[in-house]
Amino acid sequence: MAIAYRQQIDDDTEFALWKIEETADELYKQLKLDDTEKAYTKKLSKSKRYLHWLGTRVLLRKMLGTEEYIDAKVDSHGKPYLVSLPYHISLSHSFDYAAVMISKTRHVGIDIEQVKEKVERIAHKFMLPNELAFIEDKHKIQQLYVCWCAKEAVYKCYGQKEISFADNISLQPFTFQHHDVLQARLHKGHVNIDYEVGYLQYQDYMIGYVKG
Template sequence: MAVVYRHRVDDDTEFALWKIEEKAADLYKQLQLDEHEKAYFDKISTSKRHLHWLGTRVLLRTMLRTEEYIDCKVDVHGKPYLVNLPYHISFSHSFDYAAVMISKNGTVGIDIELIKEKVERIANKFLQADELAFIDKDEHRIQHLYICWCAKEAIYKCYGQKEVSFVDNIRLTPFNFAEEGTLNARLHKGIVDKNYKVEYLQYEDYMIGYVKGEADETITSHPLTNQNE
């Protein structure tokens, strides 16, 4: 299966979805990997995670339209970045889908989640009482909660630093449920105070949240971690 959905955010930013229907071997053949990546893949090859890892990287290669080796690393905060290409990137995956967002002129974050009832049980772990108060009380409650989760996850990935609390540091401005829309949010922790405009949409039974950071946030060097994702 190739790209099933593609959305251009602006002239320099887009995201796409890949439905993972291939076997791991078929995805693997589409990639060029260095020895470190091959070793990492071998370590995760007994879990479902290996299909997600392959899927995001095949999708990245497709979006960048290149046959050359893509040097994709992960920094100490777990944020993926490209060593030799001028793009900010963000990965996400959930069940049958991989999602990748890229931009030339701003940090990005994307999250995709299969919509399931279980989110109700953990809502107070990522939303404050005043945020829970604006959630739809009726038929769209689960979807509304997933919009909030995806929005906060997308902001977390866009900011790209560890030790950020969804419930304490990322706050959402009240918004009404819609299957597609925009919401405003704020990340506040210590001296960090950033405002974000998050876009979201429902694709089949999945919710997607995505955000682009400030245009003046440039690509910088990243300290390496030993993990690939």
């Protein structure tokens, strides 16, 4: 499967989606891995998580346009980074899709989620009362997923652990559209950062994406 969707954010920043229709072996053959990564993939073998891991790495290779080995690591906070290429990256996946965001100049964050009714049951865990108040009945499930994906994207962009979605990431009221932006703020201690978060409903998935 080729790239299913690709969006240029600015001259240095873009994200893309990959629909995972290949087998694990087909994806694996498109990668160049070191011994540590090969050992790691063996632990994941035959799981959906394995397909997701492979899918994000194949998509990353396509977006960077290289056939060479890509040295991708994660830092102590779990944030992925490239050792020898001048890009900030963020990775996500959900069911049949992998998502990757890259930028030469800015920290980035992306999240993709399949839209399901269950989000309503857990909304109170990641939303503040004033945020729940602006959710519209007409698009309740989609709007809640926008909020989740936006907060997850901000969390990934900031790249530090111990951030509470409810306590440390707040969203300004917005009206749901299928492709739009909203305003968010990360606040913890002396840290106050404003973000403009993009979101997109793609088929039955929601994507949130942001650059720092």
